[in-house]
Amino acid sequence: MLPALRELLPRGGLALGSVVAVAEFGLLALALAAGASAGGAWCGIAGVPEAGVLAAAALGLDAERTLLVPDPGSSWPQVVASLLDGCELVLLRPPAQAPAQGTQVRQRLEAALRRSRGVLLVAGDWPGAQVRLQVLTQGWTGLGDGHGRLRACCAQVMADGRGEAAVARTRWLWLPAEDGSVTVADPADVPAASIPAADSSSAGSSRRLRVVAG
Amino acid sequence: MRGRQHGAPPPAPGVLEPGPPRVMVVCCPELAVAGEPGQAPRTGPGARLFERVIAAVTGFCPSVEAVQPGECAFAARGPARYFGSETRLAGLVIAAVADLGVQARVGVADGLFTARLAARGADPAGADPAGADPAGADPAGADTDGASAAGADTDGASAAGADPAGASADGASADEASAVLVVPPGRTAGFLARQPVSVLADLGLAGQDRADQDLVGLLNRLGLRTLGDLAALPADDVAGRFGAVGETAHRLARGLGSGPLAARPPAGDLSVAQEFDPPEPLAEPVVFAAKTLAERMHEDLAARGLTCVRVEVRFTAADGRESRRLWRHDGLLSASAVADRVRWQLDGWRVPDADPVSHARPVSDADPVSNASPESHADPVSHASPDAGITVLRLVPDQVVRATGHQLALWGEAVVSDRVARAAMRVQAILGHEAVLRPVLGGGRDVAERVNHVPFGEKMQTRLPVGPPWPGRIMGAAPSVVYPFAREADVTDEAGETVTVTGRCVVSAAPAWLAADGEPPLRITGWAGPWPLSERWWDPAAARRCARFQLLTGDGRAWLAAVKDGHWLIEAGYRLWALTTRRFPGASCGGGWPGALRASPRLPRRNRRGRRNRRYWR
Secondary structure, three states: OOHHHHOOOHHHOOOOOOEEEEOOOOHHHHHHHHHHHHOOOOEEEEOOOOEOHHHHHHOOOOHHHEEEEOOOHHHHHHHHHHHHHHOOEEEEOOOOOOOOOHHHHHHHHHHHHHHHOOEEEEEOOOOOOOEEEEEEEEEEEEEOEOOEEEEEEEEEEEEEEOHHHHOOEEEEEEOOOOOOOOEEOOHHHOOHHHOOHHHHHHHHHHHHHHHHHO | OHHHHHHOOOOOOOOOOOOOOEEEEEEOHHHOOOOOOOOOOOOOHHHHHHHHHHHHHHOOOOOOEEEEOOEEEEEOHHHHHHHOOHHHHHHHHHHHHHOOOOOOEEEEEEOHHHHHHHHHHOOOOOOOOOOHHHHHHOOOOHHHHHHHHHHHHOOHHHHHHHOOOOOOOOOOOHHHHOOEEEOOOOOHHHHHHOOEOHHHHHOOOOOOHHHHHHHHHHHHHOOOOEHHHHHOOOHHHHHHHHHHHHHHHHHHHOOOOOOOOOOOOOOOOOOEEEEEEEEEOOHHHHHHHHHHHHHHHHHHHHHOOEEEEEEEEEEEEOOOOEEEEEEEOOOOOOHHHHHHHHHHHHHHHOOOOOOHHHHHOOHHHHHHHHOOOHHHHHHHHHHHOOOOOEEEEEEEEEEEEEOOOOOHHHHOOOOOOHHHHHHHHHHHHHHOHHHOEEEEEOOOOOOOOOEEEEEOOOOOOOOOOOOOOOOOOOOOOOOOEEEEEEEEEEEEOOOOOEOOEOOOOOEOOOOOEEEEOOOOOEEEEEEEEEEEEEEOOOOOOOOEEEEEEEEEEOOOOEEEEEEEOOEEEEEEEOOOOOOOOOOOOOHHHOOOOOHHHHHOOOHHHHHHHHHHOOOOOO
């Protein structure tokens, strides 16, 4: 588990046998997988043909311990169940047009997950996920008008869920920081100009929230 | 027959089918040492003289392989065409070797094994210790021996007639022809069929003497007395009954050979080298270093799941001379066996052989060289050359092939556990072999080409090497989303014209709107570029020329886009996620966009017209 992400999760890590949902595939999902992979776990990535392995490797993902199934097709539940037998963490993006019998499939997969004691990281919607992670705002630094380059991205990440995770936690993170890692950001450094204007109210409230939380 | 016609259509008339390679073997029985592995290597006049025999043979073909001491081989097709015919070439080789005072016999045939047999069979007196003894003890092999002896006793022309294998002696004098046996192409099976099975042990087919002797004894007891008898058996039955050794013997008996002779450089540099500073005048330290080097080479090969058919031993002396020699390896030589080859080559090379006439010097004069004591080594060095010390010793594995013995180290450090392999294979069973991939990070300038996807279970190798620098890479964090196929997009300026890049890398206007296919246009709030990329222009198939941009859009996402052939392509995205409109309505719109642009169906057409007017990156 990457240190910067620990504060977001209940008990500071991914609980074995649990489902963690990230709102959409992106660097946050890769960072969660990379943290587990750096700890020696095998990672399976299913249904994400555009996964940036290079970015994940910069965060600590061991490419030698990674299996990619870019297109699991309609048999994705069987594929994920098989992957869960071999890999400690499976990153899955379910097909967009989820079938109507979704609840049944989900329950079966959760049973397989508890049996194999792995972690299912879902990029998308998963009702009943123990932890849900969401990026509320993000702002890149370093890019000007015709000059510069992308250097770092400051993002506000919120985690909520069920049970222990029911209390929403919000953190500012450099995702990625200038050196490619993930670190906790100081709200004072947040590039306010690049945050979408529509989110300014929520960003302000989360800043207040963070001050209260310590 | 019908299946054959279906499977492989007969070649068109006039098209030559690639046949097995023609190999010429030069055998000097008086120089042959008892090359038993494990036995102390014989250094002395024989080994040194053989080195000079090889030097003489190298005059006819540059790539000569030392099969074992006293026996060397080379691919004969090219030299034979150059010198007229195989028989004529053989006569020239024998004459050149005879100049050194060595009697040689030459066999030419398809494949190394048959050629070696032919070189032994071409004995004028029938006194070959390797061929005659077992043949005499073997009643079934007696006719073979008798045939070759009868043919050899007469002149070359009658030898060709007497030997049904078709020993041809055209254009060669009688005494030369008696030392030459040419098995014409396509007659290999007939020639091999009459050979006794004992030749398998004599030629050391598996490198393990005990196993060969056991197999030969067993075959004799079973009534399989000639190679023809063995070849008549079904291959799978032989493999099932006699194991790997039997399988090799069966392949040899059918004339298939144990491996191709043609040299092919290995993919990566697997050679190992040791430098000696100051130059090492003594043999012992070099041989000792060779043992360590051979161990390292074997480890390197094993780590890649490879083995080599041959190993090339190279010396460089302080005075700039160099010695190269290929030795048969077949993955069977231990480190000390490689070191023995190094010693043989070193001992042969240390004789001053700059002048080919100087071979007349009595061999006994150089005898003390081969002794192990250092003081006797100092003697020849002092008179051979003032600075003949060895500076570099290099071992190069040649003809690297996949090791079929064990594959444990194939995966490198991260050994795939059974659990993972089972899971991956189950998914492969559902979706197909290509559906489960393992990423391998390689070199390249593009984010997409730096990750190679290898189907699970195949060899992990990169298309482009990681090692060299790749100028032109985009600095900074890698994008988290790399599209397998770049997405079409339209990037327009404030006026609605497509942004273009000239051949001199000048942007027509600041990009203002980004419209990826299937998405509403996004306001560009920041951009950088163009960063030109023109690579592999010498290869039309792989050539690529484009100009890359980083774009930041109003919704907080960042993109890696490229202009190629006048088209905008989105190659990757730096997005963390897409804002969920359900939770934050309107967040993805950034600053809003002109309704005309969003609704206009003429937008792409206008862009295309704009492209026609100027030269862009293409």
